[in-house]
Amino acid sequence: MGLISAYRLRLRRQRLLWRAFRRRRELSSVTNRMASWPAQPILLFSTLRNERIRLPYFLEYYRKLGIDHFVLVDNGSDDGSREYLAAEPDVSLWSTGASYKRSRFGMDWLMHLLRRHGREKWCLTVDVDEFLVFPFCETRPLRALTDWLDSSGTRTFSAMLLDMYPKGAMHEQPYREGQNPFEIAQYFDSGNYSIRRNPGLRNLWIQGGPRARLYFTEDPKEAPAMNKIPLVKWDPSYAYVSSTHMMLPRGLNLVYEEAGGEKPSGCLLHAKFLDTFAAKAEEELRRGQHYAESQEYRAYREGITRERDLWCNWSEKYINWRQLETLGLMSKGNWA
Amino acid sequence: MLCHTALNRAAAVARHWAAAGCPVVIHLDSRVPEAERAGLAAALADLSDVRFSRRVACEWGTFSLVEATILATTQILQEFPAVDRVYLTSGSCLPLRPIAELQAYLAAYPDTDFIESVTTADVGWTVGGLNKERFTLRFPFSWRRHRRLFDGYVVLQRRLGIQRRIPEGLVPHLGSQWWCLTRKTLEAILNHPERRRHDRYFRRVWIPDESYFQSLARKVGAKVESRSLTLSKFDFQGRPHVFYDDHLHLLRRTEAFVARKIWPEAKLLYDTYLDPTTASANRPEPSPGKIDRLFAKAVERRVKGRPGLYMQSRFPTRTRGGNRSAAPYGVFSGFADLFVDFHGWLAKATEARVHGHLFAPDRAHFAASEAIFKGGLSDSANLRDYNPRSFLTNLIWNSRGERQCFQFGPNDAQDIAQFLAGDPNANILIVSGAFSIPLWRSGRPFAEIRAEAARLQKVEAEFIALLQEPETKARVRVWNLADFVEDPVEPLRQIVDELNPRAEQRQEALPQMVDLSGFAQFIQNLRNQGMQPVLMGDFPTELDMAAINTALSRPREAR
Structure with missing residues (x-):
């Protein structure tokens, strides 16, 4: 790596950190329960807006997985999300009415909180509709994984986004509060992911799944990225570059093996495609607060109005992590 | 018992050994904070046969681990004259079979030293390339803290052809750190007239805890049964594999006496194996091979992976001429x-x-x-x-x-x-x-x-x-x-x-x-x-x- 490009990346990282630092003023603390942390807590960071119906299951799922404390930013919810979260014993909540888009889609806020509270702790950064699955997650808590990563000197763990969808139109199976969303969105695409290496930041660029298959056949380049690095042992010098897709310093992006072996990895089951989706897409489109001028949502809306079924003959029905590992979507690596 | 973390588990295991009539001497890494030491001491205060040795700071790969072992072993031999066999374990070791079964097993092999001990020429298991050179080069730099200096100095010595002389009469042997030796052998090693020379030499050997007792047991003419009674598996980078609750069935089938290393929060394993009501039975010989397959597969997956698979954590770009796809x-x-x-x-x-x-x-x-x-x-x-x-x-x-x-x-x-x-x-x-x-x-x-x-x-x-x-x-x-x-x-x-x-x-x-x-x-x-x-x-x-x-x-x- 040339000195100049190294320096450029350093500048870029510092700019991101500085942005996050400046936007700290947009956050106001609602509840702070960090005093009740255990010694080495595993933390979950997330930004949300109007996700009340999803919250009970979200919290339950991650508590069971082994998250000790939730650090959340509420971006101007008006559906009771904020009040609900403020009452939860293991949630520290911030709130902001500022622009989601100008905060790099919430990442500036989260990076500030990560920097302040995540130092030398394992931090999981996910959206409210993303559910982490990792090797042995049925029998081993998240701490078993982080302990193992610690012992192997690894600071990042990748979990690719896996879009889950129901069979039939989304509105036909309404989601109930507290319900496991994957009782409805049971299906996924197992083998249509395009992978290439991003030479600059050295991360893998993964695109595919039902969204690419249905909504982005005209312009595959614009299909959403599925590569994610959600679990990180945080250091104040780290920065997420674009959502949790890639990081700086770029060595953190080397979650894959290039010489032929497999490193351990997981999946983020994405419960986006439920009956709540149509309303969400409308709202986001109106607000224009998402990536690429909400192009993604525009494409979805077209798809939805035409009542397109995401399901196809070759859709796989989700069983468990072992199935995902057999299909080659994630790996145990050398964790046995 | 060498301990440095998860002291609550170490205490439970020490209690388990003591309850079976085995005196225990614990060496606690001196870098463990005083509050934790006091907690461990308090937890074991009611057991007169569990004692603590003088403490040294232990760093992996260095002689400090041998020193800690020598301190604890000397103490146990002195303070418990009835002790005939010494089993070296760690705080993350867990006895898998009732201690009585181990005692019976050892009684069936009188005067035998269970210590894996293989000459450097024949050893196939060391990870990282250093076999013979562990004994012929010098290692003054810390591998953990100054990796570049460590590697650089190894390369320099190789290039200059500098070699240490191995003391006469000593044939370097390597083997698992976890052994079970007889009093006779240990006394012969610890009271050896050339002990000072041995110690001086091994102070500059790389990872001496895998060679000190292994080589000296040969020198003092022990009756060596070259295998470890402790089931311990290493991955491709030389780190021990960790056992979790879901390994219970696999561990059962190995019939091993002791296993390492156990994840401290593997509650099911600790509850199961420290259960005092488990009756001892006449069970078959240990057969650790049954668990080998699992770990061999894990290593293969990490090193080779599934051919033709491209995914988030496997993206081969540097394969030379290998298959690019999964099948013809x-x-x-x-x-x-x-x-x-x-x-x-x-x-x-x-x-x-x-x-x-x-x-x-x-x-x-x-x-x-x-x-x-x-x-x-x-x-x-x-x-x-x-x-x-x-x-x-x-x-x-x-x-x-x-x-x-x-x-x-x-x-x-x-x-x-x-x-x-x-x-x-x-x-x-x-x-x-x-x-x-x-x-x-x-x-x-x-x-x-x-x-x-x-x-x-x-x-x-x-x-x-x-x-x-x-x-x-x-x-x-x-x-x-x-x-x-x-x-x-x-x-x-x-x-x-x-x-x-x-x-x-x-x-x-x-x-x-x-x-x-x-x-x-x-x-x-x-x-x-x-x-x-x-x-x-x-x-x-x-x-x-x-x-x-x-x-x-x-x-x-x-x-």
């Missing part, structure tokens, strides 16, 4: 133009999944004209051409267990060609020049046909040239159209034999060839228009189609 597949060029219903015949004859032109300009022609194939692969040409490698490797990976074949011609998107040429799994069969047959039959204006023929010939010639380069790894066979038409039977039979060896006994008819009467004139017309049709070969002016098709339909003679 067939690539056919020209055959479908030359034969009537070639697809149907090939599918039947080879029991493979036969696709059309996967890389056709309009869309991917999957078998049975499906719009979506296994794994959710779309037939969209845009998606495919956005990343043709992913498209093909996905297709092959998704249909593991079923042979894939597809057609590939000069009219298809050619970006995948480089990949095909470099993949040893690709079996590429070409009838060159056959692309002209559909042109000839198309009835389009001749000027158009001539331009198109020239274009396709150029593309195909480039593809064939690529395949003939020395770097090509694919299996390639090229016939020109003229040669192939003259004797199509033998090549077709060979193809079937190669793709489906089990079909040898069957006597299937071969596909019928399209009627090529008058094709020679077409070639001549191309020539007359100034094109030079080279890929077709010298096409015969007289062609007996009836004879060819009779030959093709004649069943194969049983061999």
Whole structure:
């Protein structure tokens, strides 16, 4: 790596950190329960807006997985999300009415909180509709994984986004509060992911799944990225570059093996495609607060109005992590 | 018992040993904070046979671990005169069988020292390359803190040819750190007249805890049974594998006496194995091989991975000549133009999944004209051409267990060609020049046909040239159209034999060839228009189609 490009990346990282630092003023603390942390807590960071119906299951799922404390930013919810979260014993909540888009889609806020509270702790950064699955997650808590990563000197763990969808139109199976969303969105695409290496930041660029298959056949380049690095042992010098897709310093992006072996990895089951989706897409489109001028949502809306079924003959029905590992979507690596 | 973390578990295990009548001396890393030490001492205060040794700071790979072992061992031999055997364990070791069973086992092997002890020449298990050199180089720098200095100094010594002399009478042996030695052997080692010399020497040996007792036990003439009674497995980077609750059944089957290392929060394991009510029984010899397979597979997955899989944590870019795809597949060029219903015949004859032109300009022609194939692969040409490698490797990976074949011609998107040429799994069969047959039959204006023929010939010639380069790894066979038409039977039979060896006994008819009467004139017309049709070969002016098709339909003679 040339000195100049190294320096450029350093500048870029510092700019991101500085942005996050400046936007700290947009956050106001609602509840702070960090005093009740255990010694080495595993933390979950997330930004949300109007996700009340999803919250009970979200919290339950991650508590069971082994998250000790939730650090959340509420971006101007008006559906009771904020009040609900403020009452939860293991949630520290911030709130902001500022622009989601100008905060790099919430990442500036989260990076500030990560920097302040995540130092030398394992931090999981996910959206409210993303559910982490990792090797042995049925029998081993998240701490078993982080302990193992610690012992192997690894600071990042990748979990690719896996879009889950129901069979039939989304509105036909309404989601109930507290319900496991994957009782409805049971299906996924197992083998249509395009992978290439991003030479600059050295991360893998993964695109595919039902969204690419249905909504982005005209312009595959614009299909959403599925590569994610959600679990990180945080250091104040780290920065997420674009959502949790890639990081700086770029060595953190080397979650894959290039010489032929497999490193351990997981999946983020994405419960986006439920009956709540149509309303969400409308709202986001109106607000224009998402990536690429909400192009993604525009494409979805077209798809939805035409009542397109995401399901196809070759859709796989989700069983468990072992199935995902057999299909080659994630790996145990050398964790046995 | 050497301890440094998870002291609550260490305390429970110490109590377990003590309850079975085994005195325990604990060495606690001196870097453990005082509050934790006090907690451990308090937890074990009621046990008079559990004591603490003088403490040293332990750093992995250095003599401090041997020093700690010597301190604790000396103490246990002095303070408990009845002790006849000393078992070295760690705070993360867990006895898997009742202690009484271990005692009975040891009683059956009187005066035997259970210590893995292998000469450096024969050792196969060290990770990281240093075997013999552990004993002949110096290691003054910390591997953990000053990795570059450590590595640099090793390289420097190698280059300068500097070597330490191994003390006379000492043959370096390596083995697991966890041993069970007799009082007699230990006293012979600890009270050895040359002990100071030994210690001085081993102070500069790399990872001496795997060689100090292992070498000296040999020197003092112990009766060595070279195996460890502690089940301990290392991964490819030399770190011990960790056992979790879900290993319970596997651990049971090993019949090992002690296992390491146990995850401190593996509650089920601790509850199960520290249960004082477990009755001792007459059980078989330890057979750690049963767990080896699991860990060997894990190492293989980490080092080699699943061939042909490209995913978020496996993206081979530095493989030299290896398979790029998950399984062998067939690539056919020209055959479908030359034969009537070639697809149907090939599918039947080879029991493979036969696709059309996967890389056709309009869309991917999957078998049975499906719009979506296994794994959710779309037939969209845009998606495919956005990343043709992913498209093909996905297709092959998704249909593991079923042979894939597809057609590939000069009219298809050619970006995948480089990949095909470099993949040893690709079996590429070409009838060159056959692309002209559909042109000839198309009835389009001749000027158009001539331009198109020239274009396709150029593309195909480039593809064939690529395949003939020395770097090509694919299996390639090229016939020109003229040669192939003259004797199509033998090549077709060979193809079937190669793709489906089990079909040898069957006597299937071969596909019928399209009627090529008058094709020679077409070639001549191309020539007359100034094109030079080279890929077709010298096409015969007289062609007996009836004879060819009779030959093709004649069943194969049983061999």
